[in-house]
Amino acid sequence: MRQPAWIQSLQASRASSIAAIGLLVAVAGYCLAFERSLYAAGWSLLILALLVLVLGRLLTSSLALAAIVLSVVTVSIVKNHILQIALHSSDILMISNWDMQKYLWSDQRHYMVALYASAALIIAMLAAVYMRDTSYIPRITGFAILAIGSLFFFTAASAHSEHPEFNFTSVNRHLTNFYASLRETTGIAQNRSYFGISNNVKAAGINQERCNRTEDTPNIIMIHEESLFPPSLYSEIEYDRSIDPFFKSVDGDLHLLRVETFGSGSWLTEFSVFSGLSTEAFGGVRSMAPAIMTGKLGDSLTQWLKSCGYTNIELSPFPEGFAFSGRFLRSIGFDRIIDRKAQKASTFNERDAFYFNNAIAEMKKHFADSSQPLFTYIMTMATHYPYDYTYAPEENVAGGTAKSAPYIDEYLRRVGLAVRDYRAFVSTLKASFPSKKFLILHYGDHQPIVTGNLAASSSTSSDPRSSIGYLTYFAFDTINYTAPPLPKQKIVDIPYLGSIALMMAKLPLNEATASRLSLLEECDGRYSFCPKKKLIADFQERLFETGALKVH
Structure with missing residues (x-):
């Protein structure tokens, strides 16, 4: 029986496939052995599935996932070393502020040089690998992998009642913390409610007054x-x-x-x-x-x-x-x-x-x-x-x-x-x-x-x-x-x-x-x-x- 074209592609690019599988095993091993978190493993698989769907290349997607995991863990370790606070996904929004970048460039230049250089190196490496990557995955297969990844994510999280909350002081589970913070960060874009107040609350209002200053105040x-x-x-x-x-x-x-x-x-x-x-x-x-x-x-x-x-x-x-x-x-x-x-x-x-x-x-x-x-x-x-x-x-x-x-x-x-x-x-x-x-x-x-x-x-x-x-x-x-x-x-x-x-x-x-x-x-x-x-x-x-x- 004739094998599907994408399997033939993977067989033809055996070295790429082996490298991709090695990267995925390393990521899974980190999630399960070091962070002991199926939740982190589920998120990583979900991200891999999205990357495969978008890029259509198994090796490039695996390398991109490994780069994301390594970057998150490294930056979290550095942030914890400086501030004793775990990395939160909203930090990405904060650092995107240009004036914040100028401040960090002045105050923590060596870290910013390392960050910019690492980002440039990762992008260049992914571009070079993508141009030579023969581990082609068809779009329909990408959707199938996405479905499997989504199922694994929700099953793993539900089965272990994880869905952990972000913990500022928990710095031993860098990746889990970062993934857990994504729900809070998306809440900003969704204009979520804070202070535990809903739109249908009914309470006696506080009078809106004007200040009638009478004495010579300081x-x-x-x-x-x-x-x-x-x-x-x-x-x-x-x-x-x-x-x-x-x-x-x-x-x-x-x-x-x-x-x-x-x-x-x-x-x-x-x-x-x-x-x-x-x-x-x-x-x-x-x-x-x-x-x-x-x-x-x-x-x-x-x-x-x-x-x-x-x-x-x-x-x-x-x-x-x-x-x-x-x-x-x-x-x-x-x-x-x-x-x-x-x-x-x-x-x-x-x-x-x-x-x-x-x-x-x-x-x-x-x-x-x-x-x-x-x-x-x-x-x-x-x-x-x-x-x-x-x-x-x-x-x-x-x-x-x-x-x-x-x-x-x-x-x-x-x-x-x-x-x-x-x-x-x-x-x-x-x-x-x-x-x-x-x-x-x-x-x-x-x-x-x-x-x-x-x-x-x-x-x-x-x-x-x-x-x-x-x-x-x-x-x-x-x-x-x-x-x-x-x-x-x-x-x-x-x-x-x-x-x-x-x-x-x-x-x-x-x-x-x-x-x-x-x-x-x-x-x-x-x-x-x-x-x-x-x-x-x-x-x-x-x-x-x-x-x-x-x-x-």
Whole structure:
């Protein structure tokens, strides 16, 4: 009996077929032996079937699959090495942002060179193999393979009840984690609902009010301190104790802030400060929270400040489009974003004094032309990794030591520089604007990667979000202004910080802000993990009912 043409083709190209089978065995072996995941094997077979259907070549498709698997695993290992976070498929969307690529090129150039070179090599190799590949698979056979692959995928996943959720801290199953994250990433394109709210929810809305500012309110300065936290959190760290007062507020106390990211992801903290919401609601795609929620908020910190007559400006070390933050910030009431280019910064991590001096210059221009109060948001970067070189070597500043924390000395040097620059900034404010009132809020956006081992050894809870590694600080200072008492909670979750700032500025509070401050008391500082979860859910449903929060 005459054999089908595609089988004759495979027999004629025996070397290609053997090579293809070898690659497939290697991929299957990795999925089953190393990740112990039929789910990953099922996904890989499904991708192979799609590649065969599109390319019509068994060897090229097998090689492409092997390249995908190897790339995902390698990039996940590198990401985990840097950030202690697993690779998520939405990272592809994030890195497609041109300003993010420019930042990574400046900050992690050796990794970006390796990424670009590897991508070019893989494309060239696949093109060369495709031109010589004789393992032809007809389209009808491709559809049959796709059907088999789909059946295996759904059967394997169902039989083992896998369909795993993406786990930020699970880094031993790189491929499984990546495949599991695909459902969350496709949810962005499908405009899925977040916060557990459906369109048919019925709740009492929150009143949409206008701010009737009656007294002479302070100008507000909010400083997003990169990678800053109180070193006193870890007993293992030895450091210059003269920096401790920097972390304390006007009341003389240290106030701890629980953030939702570790080692990186400044834009996640930024999102929660301004939105009053938790990025936990977005699951594995929380890195895309600013992009997802652009144009969907009506109750942000800066929108209320604008209603109170404030002019809102930002001074950023990044290009405006970085991590989609520029569009997000403009959608919530920022009047001007003075980015890296506008400030004529030569690097991404200028001294804090560079941004502070630029802020002083902007304030002088504003106060000369306008009687409106000013909200100035400043991001710093000097304390950002990497820490394998001496920053500002001409400066004599104390460092520190800690066992199991490589590069902690250099990190603590930079903290010392940050404290020095902040104190000089406050002195300059007093001298430049002797009659102006200022409320200054500075806070740490996340801990640096160098505390990873310390946080792991200090953790006593099975809940990773309760880890000491998610604690930073917030502090208020004043100039010519008397602030009210701060909340009494020992630790405050990041979504409350914007509402606390409004309270400290003695501004009229709308119902949403008053409700958040009530939740702060009811939940003892917790938000997403508040023991009274229904209170948080009801509050978010009320925001939705009013239109202050759009979930689609």
